[in-house]
Amino acid sequence: MNREQVSDMYEAYAKKIGDRKQVYETIASTFDVKRALYPGSHVDIAPSLVIPHVIYVDSFKGTIRFFKNLEMVQELVNERKEYDERCTIEFFGQDYTQPLDIEPVDLIISQYAGFVGQATKDYLKPGGILLCNDSHGDATLARFDEAFELIGVIGSANELVQTGLDEYFQLPKGKVVDIAEVKKTMKGPQYTKQVENYVFQKRRD
Ligand SMILES: C[S@@+](CC[C@H](N)C(=O)[O-])C[C@H]1O[C@@H](n2cnc3c(N)ncnc32)[C@H](O)[C@@H]1O
Incomplete structure (x- = not known):
């Protein structure tokens, strides 16, 4: 891939998924995030526009091809980033459920890529943040996991609501969430009130 193809691939993908930069910015500035882990990222490199060091993990061939041009990806980010230091981008072209040789991070991003929070929470610092949606039920698993506390949601203007x-995470008629079913179907339940993104904090004890 040449520089233009790398840029085109990112632009096309960003257009498809919508602009998430503001969500990442809200989290990064509120919680002073310097290092993040994004398992199942595909080519969503928007976190690097607002977070100086991001570690991306994805096993898809197309994603591996994109990140093979790491210098070009870094150049692209350096031109558009919103912080002073140079960006650091790491990429692991592997299954995120397998061990990762990385230092603990301030933030884990889980977007439409399975049970990311569950598989990678050991890499999150105590007090660190898990930003996740519930498309595959990852937010539900975090909500009922003792390791995490729900501390916010992302509102319609991409702001943090606390x-x-x-x-x-309330079901109609007070029904109880069936975690085994969520794990089996990999689908978040239909709650009476839900948002696109939830913010959890890893407990310190
Ligand atoms: C639907 S895409 C979402 C991509 C991106 N997070 C987004 O929100 O636009 C899911 C991505 O997760 C990756 N993925 C799913 N399970 C994975 C696993 N166990 N290990 C590594 N990558 C995985 C897929 O390869 C794919 O690129």
Whole structure:
């Protein structure tokens, strides 16, 4: 791939998934995130525009081809990033459930890529943040995992909302969430109130 193809691939993908930079920016600035891990990233490199060091992990052939041009990807980010230091990007073209040789991170990003939070929470610093959605049920698993506390949701203007959190993860008629079913179907349940992104903090004890 040449520089233009790398740029085109990112642009086309960013257009397809929508602009998530503001969500990442909200999390990065609120929690002073310097190092993040993004398992199942595909080519969503928007986190690097607002976070100086991001480690991407994806086993898909097309993603591996994209990150093979790491210098070009880094150049692209350096032209558009919103922080002073040079960006650091690492990529592991592997299954994220397999061991990763990395230092602990401030943030894990889980977007439409399976049970990322569950598989990689050991790499998250105590007090670190898990940003995740519930498309595959990863947010549900975090909500019912003692290792995490729900501390916020992302509102419609990409802002962090930290009130009324008890209203989330409630099923109609007070039904109880069936975690085994979520694991089997890899689908988040239909809750009475839900948002696109949830913010969890890894407990310190
Ligand atoms: C639907 S895409 C979502 C990509 C990106 N997170 C986004 O929100 O636009 C899921 C990505 O996760 C990757 N993925 C899923 N399971 C994985 C695993 N166990 N190890 C590594 N990559 C995985 C796939 O290769 C794919 O690129």
